[in-house]
Amino acid sequence: MSKKSVIFICTGNSARSQLAEALFRHMAGEQFDVFSAGTAPEPVDPRVFEVLNSRHMSTEHLRSKDLASLSERHFDYAITLCDKARQSCVAQVKAAQILAWDFADPKAKAGTKAFDVVLNELSERIKYFLLFSQKYRAGPEQLGDALSFYKALADDTRLKTLLLIQQQQELCVCELTAALTETQPKISRHLAQLRKAAILQDRRHGQWVFYRLADNLPDWALTVLQLTAENNSDLIADNLSKLNQMGDRPQRAALCS
Incomplete structure (x- = not known):
């Protein structure tokens, strides 16, 4: 099977995207051709090499590149690592899928600690990505489900909603509103999106509508949620505290297995 290709993009191509390129190649270089580039490239920050070398990761191919120099190449995945790059890269990159990951720029802080933090966060995100990509290869009929699930995780409210429901088994709109301190219309809108994506299902009992993870949610998706929670x-610690402090929660213990 031919390799897929992935490119990481940020503004300067001097820190985050370089870390992502080296880490992704270290984790899955046999499955993917890995690139990085910047919309306004700058020299690679020396701390990138320091942190990668401390973890025995190769820095052989790392150099700052202009995204425009790769304008003729087509990628399977383009992953932006900052909002500015996301806004400007869409018209510059040719990719089957463009994903937006947002990480704080470590260059603003002294020392290498911020670089280590970004590298750890990238490692977790790449693990999930690789889990999804393995499902993509199983056949095109699974692609839509995987993409819908992945997009759901990309939103803070929806991700916390899923983790809360996984932990509590079932929750209604009012409980999620209290836990997440969001308006009822916003929570309902996110729940409708999750239900449309077949990630959640609901049931009505009296005046309450309860939401739980879909019974037919694939094992790989459940694994992703479990790993994220663990x-x-x-x-969601603060959200669980707010939920536990909520008064007059709907009674459903007898109705849930």
Whole structure:
């Protein structure tokens, strides 16, 4: 099977995208041709090499490149790592899928700690991406489901909604509104998107509509949510506290398995 191709894009191609290129090649170089580029390239920050070398990752191919120099190449995936690059790269890159990941620029802080943090965060995101990409290869009929699921995780409210529902088994709109401190219309809109993507299903009991993970959600999707919850328990800790403080929660214990 021929290799897929992926390019990481940020403004300067001097830190985040260089870390992503080296890490992705280290993790899946046998499956993907990996590139990086910038919309306004700058010299690679020396701390990139320092952090990668400390983890015994190759820096052989790392150099700053202008995205315009790759304008004739077609990629399977283009992944932007900052909002500015996302806005400007769409017209410059040819890719079957363009994904937006947003990471803080580590160059603004002294030392290498911020670079290590970004590298760790990239590692978790790439693990999920590789899990999805393996499903893509199973056949085109699964592509739409995987993409819908992946897009759901990209939104903060929807991701926390899924993690809360996974932890609680079932939740209604009012409970999610209290836990996430969002308006009812916004929560309902996100729930409708998750239900349309076949990630959630609902049931009505009296005046309440309860939402839970879809019974036919694939094992790989459940695994992604479980890994996310296990490795990011602090992500919804405050939301769970608010939920537990909520008064007059709907009674459903007898109705849930």
